[in-house]
Amino acid sequence: MKNNELITQDELQEERLFNSSLGRRSFLQFAGASAAGIALMAAGCKKDRNYGDVSMGATLDFKDDFGVLNYAYALEQLEAAFYVKVASAPPSSFTTAQKAYFQDIQFHEVAHREFFKNALGTAAIGSLEVDFSSIDFTNATSVLGAAMAFEDLGVAAYNGAGVRIKSTDYLVLAGKIVSVEARHAAYIRDIISNGTFADLASLAPLGAVNANGLDGALTPDKVLAIAGKYVKTKINVINL
Template sequence: METPNLGSSPLVRSKDESVKSVDRRNFLRSAGLTTVAGAVFLAGCDNDDDMNPSPTSVDLGSGDTGILNYAYALEQLEAAFYTQVVATPYSGITDAEKTLLTDIRDHEIIHRDFLKAALGTNAIGNLEVNFTSIDFTKRDSVLGAAKLFEDTGVAAYNGAGRLLTNGTNLLVAGKIVSVEARHAAAIRDLLSPNSASFAGDDIVNSNGLDHATAPADILAAVKPYVKTTITASKLPTA
């Protein structure tokens, strides 16, 4: 199977194509992602996911393709979660909180669509999520889930980075995980304002390093939130 190279892609479109969000364009430019997917996802959050039925199971594949599909699966989960959060705000949400959560939603959608475009025909199908354990009307429930997803996402990228063989893929994964870490810190600050929890001992070790968790452990942690069966037996482990 051909390994996706996130540094070059036939998906690049004309620079004259219009975009709906200057903020997204600036984010992508600063992350170095515009050279890959161009206007494929710069057009906004609209997508045709509803046109494609979710499969009952997906196989992530092997090599760099498998690792990128693994990241794509996690970004699907996060994008779906924040889309729901913004669509049905919890009781008592402030304007500042809604703005922050909307920004995070937009980032997660960008990550999701970027990985899908880069993977092309090797991309897994749309996952069916399961958020029945989250009470979207309650702040603590929503932010608690957000904390779990963001902390898990950072640990997932850290743990999978060493398994990538293409240097360009590793570089872009690093640029994505740094944004996920910003999300994690912001969510933790909402839960515990003016505290040191944004870099607490539960996520940063005594050497000042964040956790790195293997794909198998991450997939087990998020399994309650995904109805689609995810097979990862072909992923590299070293």
């Protein structure tokens, strides 16, 4: 880090956790060799792409799989930023177990984010600026409500994006991640109200079909419209 570079307390906390042995271990166990393989594919096929500068906003180009991967990367940035903030200073009413679980979820989301960032290489969009002003991080109800919203939306986003993925390797990857997001969603829902983890009827607005036991699925435009409340960076969508 450059001496004249200004970073926030949340970024300092994230740097510490990611440099810790647990942070590194969590990422390496999740990513493994597959991340390197996807990164090589991205570098070999898309050397002309460089979306790192988001000063004019971030562009998600859905003409190919890289647009879908960047879409997932954007959502994982949002989730990781949220959980890093919660884990660094959880609400005082959180139990010891809840604090531990939110730490674990934090590592999962940071691992997801870093996986996409490294896999996409120069094809990755830059870091998004988030806006959590509507969340009271000192209040457990506010934090849990936001966590449920993020997790439920994340599951619907991956489910809705699956049809756009052409590569079977990427599709398998998305399936592995969405299953983890669903575990998070189930846990958060049970903290809020025990036994509601399987309440698909309440997820009808996200596309769930309770009668068929199907979880939600939303198209990227609908997901981004909902997530936009928490993102300051303008996200441009083309070829959707």
